Amino acid sequence: MRADARRNYEQLVEQAKVAFAEHGVDAPLDAIARRAGVTSGTLYRHFPTRLDLVEAVLADRTADLVGLGHHLLTAADPVEALTTWLRAALTHGLTYRGLSATMLNLTLDRRHDPVSPWHAALFDVCAALLARAADAGAITAGATATDVLKMISAIAWATQDSPDSTTQADRLLTLFLTGLRHNARGQSGVRR
Incomplete structure (x- = not known):
């Protein structure tokens, strides 16, 4: 994974941890992407499903x-x-x-x-x-x-x-x- 892609991945996981703590695992994925400073497309490239993101967080x-x-x-x-x-x-x-x-x-x-x-x-x-x-x-x-x-x-x-x-x-x-x-x-x- 390229350095920028790795950074995006890690930022998405960190922001998902925060969002899940605040709103549970049903937190809006688009909001997680915004918090991470990336587009929704970037989120879905790394995590095609919500479960993929939950797995990465856990x-x-x-x-x-x-x-x-x-x-x-x-x-x-x-x-x-x-x-x-x-x-x-x-x-x-x-x-x-x-x-x-x-x-x-x-x-x-x-x-x-x-x-x-x-x-x-x-x-x-x-x-x-x-x-x-x-x-x-x-x-x-x-x-x-x-x-x-x-x-x-x-x-x-x-x-x-x-x-x-x-x-x-x-x-x-x-x-x-x-x-x-x-x-x-x-x-x-x-x-x-």
């Missing part, structure tokens, strides 16, 4: 979340590892207003998923953490990575506009985890 956080999951795969307690990762995923989902709805739409039907590398990596690490916990007999084997990521997105969506969103989200996550543990005895394996 790249570092998503990589950290995937890295945390890989690290937790070696933790002694598979349930604690899964819980820690799901809390981090929920925090990630609460990053920007509207992000959880975007993520939920992506997880509703993976056959129509754009299958970006970061999205696939989130599913893979979630599936591996679930499998460890199920193999230990600590959670129900019927839960899939798609199920769990839908629930995380739904919890983030349901609590994102609450003044105490983090507290409410953690409470709902605890209830969800209790459900995963219910009737776990005698089951093994996790579908994806």
Whole structure:
């Protein structure tokens, strides 16, 4: 990428971070382009879809979340590892207003998923953490990575506009985890 194109790309990502923080991930793309000092055409050359821009804004956080999951795969307690990762995923989902709805739409039907590398990596690490916990007999084997990521997105969506969103989200996550543990005895394996 040429220096001016790289500068435009970086400025668009930085201005999108500001706009998403102020207005959520549905912030007008034309306004982001204006804030970055470029035309809408320049924005769309770098980011053909809104999701492409969202992915660029979240790249570092998503990589950290995937890295945390890989690290937790070696933790002694598979349930604690899964819980820690799901809390981090929920925090990630609460990053920007509207992000959880975007993520939920992506997880509703993976056959129509754009299958970006970061999205696939989130599913893979979630599936591996679930499998460890199920193999230990600590959670129900019927839960899939798609199920769990839908629930995380739904919890983030349901609590994102609450003044105490983090507290409410953690409470709902605890209830969800209790459900995963219910009737776990005698089951093994996790579908994806």
